[in-house]
Amino acid sequence: MATDVSTIIATDTAQVKAPVTVPSQTEQKPKSKVRSKYRHVAALHATTRPSCLSHESPETPSFLGFRNLMVLTIIVMNLRLVIENAKKYGLLITLTSNIHAVDVRWGALLYVLTPIHLFAAYLIERVAMEHAKGAVGRRKKSDAGMKKSPETENELKDFLNTWWYIAVAHTVNATLALGITSAVVWFCIRNPGIGMVSELHAIIVWLKTCSYAFTNRDLRHAMLHPGGPESAIPLIYGNCPYPKNITLSNLCYFWWAPTLVYQPYYPRTEKIRWGFFFKRLGETAALCTFIWLTCAQYAEPLLRNSLEGMAVFDLPSIAERLMKLSTISLIVWLAGFFAVFQSFLNALAEIMRFGDREFYGPWWNSTSLKMYWSTWNKPVYHFMRRHVYSPLVGRGWSSGAASIWVFVFSGFLHELAVGIPSHSLLGVAFLGMMAQLPLIFATEPLSRMGDVGGKVIGNCIFWINFVFVGQPLAAMIYFFSWQAKYGLLSENRPNP
Template identity: 30%
Template structure:
């Protein structure tokens, strides 16, 4: 349509008027039910059910309606708008089915391990921080800061220099074991003689530091560190002797043994070298083999972060010992003099700091320290522990901790 000036005049948009409500008794329950059925079978109802299923996380809900249904609904389809019982002004979410299939409660025994518990874990962290923060403040208000300036090193530590010399002399025993293996590989000594020499060396290696500690009357911490290192060396020597004995059986003597190695394992059937022995004594493992998986390079930034964490958690261990464990032990009565209830109360008071101390020691040694050594030496296999916290029996804990 054009006006007098020749300009085009647009027609006004059509106005959709709602049909008049029937008067009198025109609206019956039967008409309401019929209109509701038509509406539920239309695309708008399908879209409502699909949106509700998407909101509730049900993947088995009805599919989303096609674009033709949406266009037909928006253009005023006679099956979904108009006529008696028109429900376009109302939401049909209430009419959409809510219960589609059988489901378990999130905290039921069948579904609890299928859910994410990140929120509960964060709540436990908040509770632990709040409770332990209160205990730390209460302890500081009661005792003050108990960590001494000479906690790391003091003048009395100089009296334990024989233990330091004993620790520095322990590498002589791995060198003796290497000499025994060299003689056995050249057939200078028999296999039985090599086994006897290994037994003598390993026994002397564990008895020697014990005698030094008893003769010097050293401090408890210094003696513990020396025996800890001596036990590690002893376990490494036992593995070194067993592995090389098996290699000699497979390569030199020609004896038949069970579980013969495959072709891929033949690369590890080599005589020990001085370099392989030194690497084994420094590597974070107790199982000797001529070669190990290695990483390509050393991640310096990652290594520095691990060292910082190691120093922090070592300080936390010292704080727990000096601030919590020592005051409880000093202020507690003798178990034979204070009575049974006092002894039980002291043990329960020590239980919480001991648990934290044990967890810090595990994290410092098995995770931080062993990973630091592995990164420096480019040791590839970093599975130093398994998920022992998920173990259900004591035997399973022993297996996953080894």
């Protein structure tokens, strides 16, 4: 066919979307587009534009590349430290250790006996509950308009005296929970690791015992004074109202729940995810092993090498060792934080079907010290706010005075947790907590500034205090004190 043939297939217009052209064999191919010659007069600077890192830039560029660079730099620097440590010391990790059997036995005994104080608090609350139920029963039987008889006045006096006895019993029980363990650790356990685990366990039980007593006291007061100004209780407590919560099963759940604040009822998950549980348990075991290896291979020799400079108070040597220790201390602390608050507490919450798992917040973005202390350890923060800060403010204390008392109380617990196991009540941990107060007052205005600069400065102050000043310096001081008593600097070391 010599001429072009074009046919439009239209047998079914509903099926045909566009005409189809069938070209002939003689149809010419379209000519390629011819590019014009590049002209050297193109206007590349046609508008005003700021540099991408300037504040005037409409869009903030991504810093993903710099983040990758910093991660790689940290990896390379730590690999260099690993190689340097291996060349200098060799392999220091061994399966044997200097843990004495006596320390292990005392630690195991304390672990078993310390929770008894929780059950003692339960028995005290049972007595208080029976007295409260009796008072409610007598009130229902009495005539509201009848004048009280002398016998009723005597019963009221005995009733008030009973509350004092219950308060004293709770105080003595909670004090013994912390005092007995502290005495045993101080006099009978030489190993700082076992001593610290035992002391921390006692502090946790002590805080739980206090919360159990305080909460049930308010619930009992609300039951005895219905309609009063302090009778309102959270709606969630309606699932287990007082005194139905005073049961052994309720106490045992609180004993193992990953919280320091007692509630008659907690939000629960529907089921246990066993896969999630074993993953978190594996993470805990792996991170604990990593911490042990890091401390044995890197932290301990570095601390031992710092003893000579500490003994003669050589400030340049101490500063150099402090900066070296800061890297190891940071790695160990971050691993410990993840092991406890992300892995272990989530595993415990899963097995207990505990619903509220906000154990921490994004503390690494803290723009002030106040933000850090309120986000990195939510269980302790919740206890301090509920049982220390809020009651003080409710009694007329100012917010600043209540905050100071919270840090005094926290500093006391920190000193017990570190000073008792190391047999060195130096007050360093306590003073370290007190030193946070001026830093909080200094960084709080920075976090409230509208521009980014103030928040960046506040975050940098937080990291400097966290990495270089706080933990490494305290570790060096307590290690030196322990070695002076029982270790390399001691003339009278304990016999194995």
